[in-house]
Amino acid sequence: MRRPTLEAVAARAGVSRATASRVVNGQTTVAPDIRDAVLRAIDELGYVPNSAARSLVTQRTDSIALVISEPGTRVFSDDPWFAMAIRSASVELEEANKQVVLMLASNAKSHARVERYIAGGHVDGVMLISMHGADPLPSALSRLRVPVVSYGRPAVPVNIPYVDNDNLGGAEAGVRHLVEQGRRRIATIAGPQDMIAGQDRLAGYRKVLRDSDLRSIVAVGDFTRESGAIAMRQLLGDDPSLDAVFVANDLMAVGALQSLRLAGRRVPDDVAVVGFDDIEAAKYTEPPLTTLRHPVIEQAAAMVRLLLSLFEGGPAEPVILPTELVIRESA
Amino acid sequence: MRRPTLEAVAARAGVSRATASRVVNGQTTVAPDIRDAVLRAIDELGYVPNSAARSLVTQRTDSIALVISEPGTRVFSDDPWFAMAIRSASVELEEANKQVVLMLASNAKSHARVERYIAGGHVDGVMLISMHGADPLPSALSRLRVPVVSYGRPAVPVNIPYVDNDNLGGAEAGVRHLVEQGRRRIATIAGPQDMIAGQDRLAGYRKVLRDSDLRSIVAVGDFTRESGAIAMRQLLGDDPSLDAVFVANDLMAVGALQSLRLAGRRVPDDVAVVGFDDIEAAKYTEPPLTTLRHPVIEQAAAMVRLLLSLFEGGPAEPVILPTELVIRESA
DNA sequence: ATGGGGTGAGAGAGCGCTCTCTCAAGAGAT
DNA sequence: ATCTCTTGAGAGAGCGCTCTCTCACCCCAT
The missing domain is CATH 3.40.50.2300 (Response regulator)
Structure with a gap:
């Protein structure tokens, strides 16, 4: 037993297929009593329009x-x-x-x-x-x-x-916050440079450092926790005196926090960390993460x-x- | 200019629509040279079958x-x-x-x-x-x-x-591990009891405790970090002497770890924690989480x-x- | 030369729907 | 009473495809 068609609905309601179609598609040029008869037939038969047939003629697929x-x-x-x-x-x-x-x-x-x-x-x-x-x-x-x-x-x-x-503006705000806290050796863990978000967040970091006459220290990750952990170790090797790091996303920041912990650095006392994204996990890191929220x-x-x-x-x-x-x- | 139809392909290849359809659908009863001609026409016209028309007749949608x-x-x-x-x-x-x-x-x-x-x-x-x-x-x-x-x-x-x-078996294995480590006051943070995973994991916990003649201590969460943190605080209040907790998922375990930290408990020295799911974040908690991996x-x-x-x-x-x-x- | 079997290709009927065109019926104007 | 206009409903032509039927043709056995 196959599904009822518009034809069946029309037959049951005692109208033509065209009229039944009008009711289904909510056209107003149908007299109320006829309309009701069609709706009743639809209900009784459990009619559901066949979308293939419909989009064949309308050229839309919804x-x-x-x-x-x-x-x-x-x-x-x-x-x-x-x-x-x-x-x-x-x-x-x-x-x-x-x-x-x-x-x-x-x-x-x-x-x-x-x-x-x-x-x-x-x-x-x-x-x-x-x-x-x-x-x-x-x-x-x-x-x-x-x-x-x-x-x-x-x-x-x-x-x-x-x-x-606003990746650029967000990064600027994050780094500026670090500068305002008196941090002077501010590194960054950038995102992949073949991604716009990676590029723009790095550009924001660079801009603020340049404006503040500070030297930039850059490591690049790929937005995963693991890469954040690796990049942080690398940064600590490059410049043991760094006192802050701007991380291009929270996931990498989680990895960075782990590396800092393993290296015996206290956060934020020794090294301040700012992330980006404000994922749920940012509230549950040790310590909870300062970060940039964007409205996904x-x-x-x-x-x-x-x-x-x-x-x-x-x-x-x-x-x-x-x-x-x-x-x-x-x- | 609309999309080419099978008709157009057939015309260009000098065959009937039926034959073109045979080629498109990979039927073998077409002579190689005719087949090639049709394929060439398809390629030249950039023909793509209209799925609405197709499923209208095949009654499949793929x-x-x-x-x-x-x-x-x-x-x-x-x-x-x-x-x-x-x-x-x-x-x-x-x-x-x-x-x-x-x-x-x-x-x-x-x-x-x-x-x-x-x-x-x-x-x-x-x-x-x-x-x-x-x-x-x-x-x-x-x-x-x-x-x-x-x-x-x-x-x-x-x-x-x-x-x-295997929620039941997994939970049993996790709790048994705690018992084998010599833990005696083993609590659980259960998942929501209107969910099968929540029920079964709690049942596994109960079974092992019963078999080991240990008393169960249960708090219920809803599988979120937040609920895990709350449940952990509650458990610590109920029984300050607990030395282990089996948490029904990793997300709640993350919350529980935070509460344990805030309460000054060392993990695993004071309280051992076992999670469930083995999410990526389980590797990055402090300390990294012992948990049950299931192959999502x-x-x-x-x-x-x-x-x-x-x-x-x-x-x-x-x-x-x-x-x-x-x-x-x-x- | 005739017949039978197999192979390859075309004709054409739909699949279920929308939408234009057409027309009937009744209201209102002259 | 006739004509025009509006409103409501039906007829029917497709949309692009698949698939069954039918048939033409060729090969081989008789």
């Missing part, structure tokens, strides 16, 4: 691809913001009655699949989460005739509207709004959200 | 709903396993050429939407992640005529095959295989994966 273009290992590994961004975007999209198709583009093969899928018109729009400079996907997708928005400024200049947080949830929501407005032919202006310094005990 | 039935705040908040499970499932499904439709069912309204969507035949199957006893979704979905598999044993007995890890990635992959085998009419036996005690410094 679904949005959420493309995460990152090596699988890093994504999700346990950086919470990916998950938060996905959740927030999902909630907002469901609010707008769009389905979310999740696509992971972790390598060349899956890149090709994603491109083919998008080109195939399976979705009405694309939300792209890609933080890597070398990623070919943003430019590839921007060539397709599909609305695309990006979470985070695309590394290569490409005509895709995006939503990002709002950023994802703003991205959804941007995409929806694109559908309406609205403006495609990038959105930059502010960051906020959260002072705890580490600095 | 997509799978990944339904996460949890209050939004808890999901993803920063428990990494949700994200890991999603990633792993996605990778496996993409391998099998299925699309992943992500659906969040956080409240009654979204439950209804999910049910409607599934009932609407938009997907070929459902992977359900639901850890709550009171959740009506498992039974609701099991009534629909759609293959459903569950991540984690459904709380209400319902005819859905599932994949789970494999579990998700097994769930996908289970669903795919269901499509083939294969067996629907639940799968239980083992856990492993990882000994670090906290116990």
Whole structure:
């Protein structure tokens, strides 16, 4: 026994298929009593429109691809913001009655699949989460005739509207806080330099140090705890007298705290630490982490709004959200 | 200019639409030269099959709903396993050429939407992640005529095959480890008792204590760090002489460690701590956490295989994966 | 030369829906 | 009483694809 069709609903309600369709799609040109008869038939039969048939004729799919273009290992590994961004975007999209198709583009093969899928018109729009400079996907997708928005400024200049947080300003605020605390040997653990967030946060650090006539001491990590721990050991070797470190994300800061502890440095007495992201774990480090909060949830929501407005032919202006310094005990 | 259709491909290759369709779908009853001609036409036109039209006739969609039935705040908040499970499932499904439709069912309204969507035949199957006893979704979905598999044993007995890890055995191993270390006042911070994982891990704790003739001391949390910290304070108040605590997940263990630190207890000297899950953060606590590892990635992959085998009419036996005690410094 | 079997390709009917076009019926204007 | 206009509902043409049926053709056995 197959699912009831619009035809069946129409038959039961004693009207034509066209009228039943009008009721389903909420058109107003249907007399109230007929409308009720159709609604009753729908209810009795448990009718649900067949979306394949519908999108075949409307050329819309009411679904949005959420493309995460990152090596699988890093994504999700346990950086919470990916998950938060996905959740927030999902909630907002469901609010707008769009389905979310999740696509992971972790390598060349899956890149090709994603491109083919998008080109195939399976979705009405694309939300792209890609933080890597070398990623070919943003430019590839921007060539397709599909609305695309990006979470985070695309590394290569490409005509895709995006939503990002103020990495530069946030980093400046964090480092300035260290300067104001009287710290003079301020190092940084930078993020990967093929990522915009990595670049911008390092640039913010450099700018403040230059303005304060302080020497910069840089180690580079890849945003994982492990890399933060390694980078911190390296910095301590390079300059044992450092008295502060600005870490480009909280996960690396957690690793850095561990290295500092193992090296016998007290935080913040000997070395002050500022992180970036304000993940939940930042409250539970020893000591709790001073860090820069940026609104992941709002950023994802703003991205959804941007995409929806694109559908309406609205403006495609990038959105930059502010960051906020959260002072705890580490600095 | 719209997308090329099969008709266009057929015309360019000088064959009928049916033959072009045969080539696209890899049927073997096409002569090699004609096949090549069609493939060339496809390539030249950049043809991509219209999935709506295809699934209209095949009655398949090649997509799978990944339904996460949890209050939004808890999901993803920063428990990494949700994200890991999603990633792993996605990778496996993409391998099998299925699309992943992500659906969040956080409240009654979204439950209804999910049910409607599934009932609407938009997907070929459902992977359900639901850890709550009171959740009506498992039974609701099991009534629909759609293959459903569950991540984690459904709380209400319902005819859905599932994949789970050995919560009971894992908890037993963890508590037994504490007993073997000579601990005698062993408390537990249990998980929420409306969740199977919470129940089973508590049951494992109880069983070992009973077998060892020790008294149980129980506080209940909700699997968040915060609740772990609160529960630990409470346990210390209830019985200041406790010398070990088995915590039902690592996130709560992190909170418990913080409370122990604030209370001036040394870990593991004064109080030994065992967690559960072996999240990445467990390596970075002070001291690093002894915990029970369970294979989230494999579990998700097994769930996908289970669903795919269901499509083939294969067996629907639940799968239980083992856990492993990882000994670090906290116990 | 005839018939049977196998192979490769085309014709055409739908899958379930939307939407334009058409038309009937009744209200109001002349 | 006739005509125009509005409103409500039906007819029917597709959307792009798959798949069954049908048939043309060639090879080999008789």
